[in-house]
Every structure is written in structure tokens, then in C-alpha cells.
Amino acid sequence: MHVMGCVLAVPEENEAAYRDMAEEMGKIFLEYGALEVVENWEVDVPDGEHTDFRKAVAAKDGEKIVFSWAIFDSKESADQAHAEMMEDERMQNPPAEMPFDGKRMIFGGFRTIYSDRK
Numbered sequence: 001m002h003v004m005g006c007v008l009a010v011p012e013e014n015e016a017a018y019r020d021m022a023e024e025m026g027k028i029f030l031e032y033g034a035l036e037v038v039e040n041w042e043v044d045v046p047d048g049e050h051t052d053f054r055k056a057v058a059a060k061d062g063e064k065i066v067f068s069w070a071i072f073d074s075k076e077s078a079d080q081a082h083a084e085m086m087e088d089e090r091m092q093n094p095p096a097e098m099p100f101d102g103k104r105m106i107f108g109g110f111r112t113i114y115s116d117r118k
Contacts, residue, residue: 006108007107008102009064037070039066040067
């Protein structure tokens with residue numbers, strides 16, 4: 001299993017716009033082979049003494065943290081999906097006004113070392 005994940009800050013008033021965009025993007029991820037796409041909106045994200053989610057993305061007052069991931073069956077399938085998505089026409093024209101500052105988004109790919117579900 002391979003997980004593509006990200007953390008970003010979204011102005012609280014842009015929750016609906018972000019959710020709409022995330023739903024559109026999620027459908028594209030699934031179309032290109034993602035097994036699951038999950039978007040999570042901050043409910044309880046404490047401030048840390050040395051580091052925390054807010055510091056990681058330089059969140060400003062009034063912004064909420066979003067923690068997201070897409071699961072693929074392998075790194076190879078995730079890499080192929082990413083390459084193909086970047087060529088997709090739908091990815092060529094981002095919204096005129098993004099509901100968040102993409103420059104402060106952090107993201108990466110992860111190899112799963114443990115997973116369990118009840």
C-alpha cells in the first residue's frame with residue numbers, strides 16, 4: 001500500500017468551497033487508480049510547544065487545518081496516476097480563486113508499515 005498525504009490550512013469561511021474542490025479532485029484520483037480518498041477538516045488540533053500542524057503550514061488566524069490522503073495499491077501505481085493526472089485536461093485549468101494557499105501545503109508519499117481496521 002502507498003499513501004499520498006497532505007496537510008494544509010484553509011480559511012474557515014472557505015470550507016464549502018474547499019469541500020467542493022476536494023470532491024472533484026477525489027473523483028479524479030479514484031478515476032486514476034486511488035483505492036480511497038479521505039479529506040479531514042480540523043475539529044481538535046492543539047497548538048504545540050515546539051511544533052504542530054499549524055506551524056507546519058504557517059496557518060493564520062481564522063484558518064482550519066485539513067489532513068488528507070489518497071491510498072494506492074503501490075508506489076508505482078501512485079506515480080503513474082500522478083503523471084497521468086498532471087496531463088489530464090481537468091488539471092490544466094485550476095480555479096481562478098483557490099480556497100487555500102497552495103504554497104503552504106505540505107505533501108508526500110508514504111509506504112505503509114502497519115494498518116489495521118476493526
